[in-house]
Amino acid sequence: MSYRLPPLNALKAFEAAARLGSFSRAADELCVTQGAISRHIKILEESLETKLFRRVHRQVHLTEEGLAYSRSVREAFAIIETETANLNPHYADRIIRIKALPTFAMRWLIPRLSDFTRQYPEYEVSIQTSHKFADFEYDDLDGSIEFGTGNWKDVASDLLFPTMLTPVCSPRLADGAGPPQSLEQLPRYVLLHSKQRPDLWNQWLTSVGATNVPTKDVARLEDSGLVYQAAIDGLGLAIAEFGYVKEDIRLGRLVKPFDYILVGNQGYYFVCLPRKLRLKKVAAFRKWIMSRAEETRSLASETSVAIVEGA
Known part of the structure; x- marks a missing residue:
């Protein structure tokens, strides 16, 4: 059984407009005119027989159906990108984009990063810092270092050390x-x-x-x-x-x-979207950082105070 899929260019235009929240910004990203984005969205809405955007005072907002569809489309494009990169190394993005807490980056990650470069010279690590939890839905990130208990929805998390x-x-x-x-x-x-x-x-x-x-x-x-x-x-x-x-x-x-x-019951975690773990570069970084964290994690055995709630 075959199904008629919407036009690929219309899906690309929709994904960009939904992610960026703007037809004009989507046009800039895709190097087309704003009018072209509008036409693609119209074609897609007619194809689906569903309104994806509400237009209010020259602004566009996703409808409830548009929001749900945008998540599925973004996930589908991400899966295609991941599997293409794994299938053909010429398509692979060699930059690993990591968001880290500022002090973690400065005092733990960066001093050890040359070891990753020695082991995986084919990759380059790009680090940005923020105290805010990573927004994987909209930020171009492969992973992040977060502080907490590890109980976050829709992400994979591995304890580095408490x-x-x-x-x-x-x-x-x-x-x-x-x-x-x-x-x-x-x-x-x-x-x-x-x-x-x-x-x-x-x-x-x-x-x-x-x-x-x-x-x-x-x-x-x-x-x-x-x-x-x-x-x-x-x-x-x-x-x-x-x-x-x-x-x-x-x-x-x-x-x-x-x-x-x-020793507290919170700690530092490597966090990413589950699908990102299928990328070879992310799998390599995760394996490396978990290995390097083992030494720090073992320091907890030197403690003389019990684990304290909330620390």
């Missing part, structure tokens, strides 16, 4: 003081906070039963990357992800004044 929190500081702070020798000495020190994760000190202090420890001062910085740099420069004590600072500790740029490492 959150592991511990105080760190410079071997000699800016005021000439050395690292604290006990929890009772903490009130003498400046505690560095990230505005992105302002509750880390409270979580760690609570886990070691030091809820009533007063603090001398608090310095609030925009993100964790600035917090780590401030700690290296001797401005105070930071609560750090142990996996991010292990190398700094090894090289003597930072010290860990307390043995306690708080």
